[in-house]
Amino acid sequence: MDDADMQVIALQPATNAWAAAWGGPLMWGLAGVMGGCVVVLILATRAVWVTGRGDGRGRALARGSGTATVEFALVAPVAMFVLLLLCQITMLMVGNIFVNYAASAATRAATLVMADDRRGEGPNEFAAGARDADSKHQTIHRTAAFALAPISGVRGTGSGNAVVSDYVAAIGAHYEAYGQPVPQWVETRLAGRLSYALEATEIMLMRTVVDGSTDPPHVDFTPLDEGFLHAFDAREPITVRITHEYHLGVPYINRLLARVASDDDSEPTWTIRARSTLTNMGIRPDLPPAPAVPRL
Numbered sequence: 001m002d003d004a005d006m007q008v009i010a011l012q013p014a015t016n017a018w019a020a021a022w023g024g025p026l027m028w029g030l031a032g033v034m035g036g037c038v039v040v041l042i043l044a045t046r047a048v049w050v051t052g053r054g055d056g057r058g059r060a061l062a063r064g065s066g067t068a069t070v071e072f073a074l075v076a077p078v079a080m081f082v083l084l085l086l087c088q089i090t091m092l093m094v095g096n097i098f099v100n101y102a103a104s105a106a107t108r109a110a111t112l113v114m115a116d117d118r119r120g121e122g123p124n125e126f127a128a129g130a131r132d133a134d135s136k137h138q139t140i141h142r143t144a145a146f147a148l149a150p151i152s153g154v155r156g157t158g159s160g161n162a163v164v165s166d167y168v169a170a171i172g173a174h175y176e177a178y179g180q181p182v183p184q185w186v187e188t189r190l191a192g193r194l195s196y197a198l199e200a201t202e203i204m205l206m207r208t209v210v211d212g213s214t215d216p217p218h219v220d221f222t223p224l225d226e227g228f229l230h231a232f233d234a235r236e237p238i239t240v241r242i243t244h245e246y247h248l249g250v251p252y253i254n255r256l257l258a259r260v261a262s263d264d265d266s267e268p269t270w271t272i273r274a275r276s277t278l279t280n281m282g283i284r285p286d287l288p289p290a291p292a293v294p295r296l
Contacts, residue, residue, distance in 0.1 A: 088250040102147035109143040129226030145197040153247030154192035200245040208237035241275040
């Protein structure tokens with residue numbers, strides 16, 4: 001792929017994780033809902049204030065007749081609903097940023113491991129959908145899951161999963177290396193969150209092709225067929241798409257949003273997708289052997 005095609009790909013907003021996170025349609029839609037919630041809160045507050053206006057005697061009679069209580073009973077459920085919706089929308093916006101970051105991290109991992117010579121996968125070869133623990137597909141998938149663990153729900157304890165156990169041990173060793181006590185959440189929550197991230201996250205590698213026959217040139221992202229071995233050239237763009245079932249954790253609102261996102265609200269989740277594109281390194285980043293001649 002020549003430099004002109006690479007420039008066309010670089011200008012695609014969806015290939016840049018941060019640009020897609022802040023400028024994507026999901027973020028704009030959530031921002032619109034958030035703005036609407038703020039307007040509703042302002043209008044509700046103003047309605048209560050206007051209703052309670054009047055001279056002192058009128059307000060005293062209103063308090064005595066229980067009008068203030070009725071007003072509060074009418075406005076409080078609406079205000080509570082809007083506040084819960086604001087909390088969930090804010091968390092969903094943060095989740096969108098994390099998923100786009102995970103796409104960037106997974107793509108970076110793909111460009112690094114693609115040159116490895118693994119069982120069944122030679123240098124610059126990729127077995128799409130491979131389920132072996134040491135496959136390149138699983139390495140990229142684990143990278144995405146590690147990035148999404150902080151925002152994931154909790155599913156199980158991760159017992160019996162070597163990946164989860166090694167991850168928890170590594171985080172604990174990180175704190176111990178700096179002479180800090182290991183936080184309790186490392187042992188009680190982290191394993192369950194990573195277990196959820198591993199199950200709720202899917203990756204898909206895509207072939208990136210520039211169609212120069214149109215003006216401006218069009219970029220196509222074609223998913224790699226699973227069960228086949230695909231070869232990548234040096235400096236060829238590699239695109240990774242992440243699909244994550246984001247856990248909606250705010251009560252009451254989560255079921256409502258889950259119904260909006262899909263017909264199945266048995267588990268309150270919102271599907272977030274993101275993709276990122278980087279250039280394949282094509283060579284192993286190993287250091288050359290040490291020289292035999294002693295150095296002074």
